[in-house]
Amino acid sequence: MSDQAVDVLVLGGGVIGVCSAYYLARAGRRVTLVDMGAVGSACSYGNAGLIDPSHCMPLAAPGVISKALRWMFNADSPFYIRPRWDKDLFHWLWLFRQYCTLAHVDAAAPQLYRLGMASLDLYRELAGLPGMDFALTQKGFLLLYATLGGLTQAAREAKLLQRYGVKVQMLDRPQVRGMLSCVSDQVCGGMFLPHDAHIIPDRFVRGLAQVLAAHMGVSVCPFTEVKALVPEAGRVRVVKTSMGDIKPNAVVLAGGSWSAELLRPLGVRLPLQPAKGYSVSIARPAHLPDFPLLLTEAKVCVTPMADRLRFAGTLELTGFDFSIRERRVAALLRAVKQYLVRVDTSERLETWAGLRPCTPDGVPIIGRAPGFENLIVATGHAMIGMRTGTGTGKLVAQMLTGEILFMDPAPFRLERFF
Ligand SMILES: Cc1cc2nc3c(=O)[nH]c(=O)nc-3n(C[C@H](O)[C@H](O)[C@H](O)COP(=O)(O)OP(=O)(O)OC[C@H]3O[C@@H](n4cnc5c(N)ncnc54)[C@H](O)[C@@H]3O)c2cc1C
Numbered sequence: 358m359s360d361q362a363v364d365v366l367v368l369g370g371g372v373i374g375v376c377s378a379y380y381l382a383r384a385g386r387r388v389t390l391v392d393m394g395a396v397g398s399a400c401s402y403g404n405a406g407l408i409d410p411s412h413c414m415p416l417a418a419p420g421v422i423s424k425a426l427r428w429m430f431n432a433d434s435p436f437y438i439r440p441r442w443d444k445d446l447f448h449w450l451w452l453f454r455q456y457c458t459l460a461h462v463d464a465a466a467p468q469l470y471r472l473g474m475a476s477l478d479l480y481r482e483l484a485g486l487p488g489m490d491f492a493l494t495q496k497g498f499l500l501l502y503a504t505l506g507g508l509t510q511a512a513r514e515a516k517l518l519q520r521y522g523v524k525v526q527m528l529d530r531p532q533v534r535g536m537l538s539c540v541s542d543q544v545c546g547g548m549f550l551p552h553d554a555h556i557i558p559d560r561f562v563r564g565l566a567q568v569l570a571a572h573m574g575v576s577v578c579p580f581t582e583v584k585a586l587v588p589e590a591g592r593v594r595v596v597k598t599s600m601g602d603i604k605p606n607a608v609v610l611a612g613g614s615w616s617a618e619l620l621r622p623l624g625v626r627l628p629l630q631p632a633k634g635y636s637v638s639i640a641r642p643a644h645l646p647d648f649p650l651l652l653t654e655a656k657v658c659v660t661p662m663a664d665r666l667r668f669a670g671t672l673e674l675t676g677f678d679f680s681i682r683e684r685r686v687a688a689l690l691r692a693v694k695q696y697l698v699r700v701d702t703s704e705r706l707e708t709w710a711g712l713r714p715c716t717p718d719g720v721p722i723i724g725r726a727p728g729f730e731n732l733i734v735a736t737g738h739a740m741i742g743m744r745t746g747t748g749t750g751k752l753v754a755q756m757l758t759g760e761i762l763f764m765d766p767a768p769f770r771l772e773r774f775f
Contacts, residue, residue, distance in 0.1 A: 363387070366609070369611035389576040404634070405660045408744050414518075418461075489568065491557050498650075533546060584598060633678060724769055751763060
């Protein structure tokens, strides 16, 4: 790949990279996509696969800080920060605290809802492409509550969601039982989001990468690591990779949690923290319905995926650490028993950990890197990268081709942190 001239270089083969490559190729651009590993092998692989636009409250919201402080000192809780001296982490936490306000929720949630709904429409379109089979299922999303406090908070949240135009149904215990026969006695109610959907995430990302390579003329290059972006006069002039130098007209940085490190030498500071989550897949029990669940207080998602059932959760700010801590995985599975009966989690088919690229306001970054006219940054999707991946890819392509943007990208600009 020595000294190759390339039109658009997409860096990263996760959901954001493959979707950006798809909409760029569809708009007639010549695209090369590189990934340091196999395509779709990082955070976009073992996640919960929820395409849940209705669940649009950002991670930074009122009450989150006090809950996080309580959880931090409990090794079995869904949230953990490894104590360490890390200037970037302190800065991130300081920013996160500023964003935990109702004003921020009111500003961010409608934008996230809009991006999510647009993305769901795009997933429907992509499901019709020959060769794409990622089991898109739109049967809603059921949130379960095991405490009255949780249910009361949910009723308040439901009012907010309705204000943003989201369709929500609050359910009492018998109504939940009517939808889910294996619910435990501890569950006191639920919230149903009928518009939400789910997919098999790795099938989507790898399937789209195959479509790109086989039918859209995209050069897909796995195991090609970007070592540096070399700037010159307000542009990225050369991209140094493990396979040689590339001279692109434009670059899309979709490197997930690794994106901040690639931008740092250019003097662009990305407030991004990798946040580890786990998932465990088991053989799917026949009595579970074909829609996903959230075990709300425990922050565990339960998603049916063809013949598997996947449990996903926890958020650990432990840096670039991929280790699977059995104690935390066991705690995640113990939480399942609190909400569901007749679900045996002892026979695991797969246990996985991935790093979510988290911004401090819970809103992704989609836009030009300040000072670089040919560099678009598309990262920071935290817990919503699958939900908003297609819409993000479309926005990225529209920004680069100068087409009319399907939504105002101002809420996603990187400059909001400066
Ligand atoms: C447990 C868990 C459950 C989740 N559940 C959901 C869910 O239900 N719904 C949802 O919407 N989201 C969910 N998420 C979040 C979602 O998985 C992420 O937001 C999304 O996968 C991020 O995609 P990405 O493309 O930005 O990053 P990634 O998938 O991490 O892709 C980035 C890619 O860039 C490549 N890369 C990085 N640096 C370089 C380099 N220097 N050179 C070359 N390549 C490089 C990496 O190898 C990687 O493949 C979940 C996450 C976790 C951990």
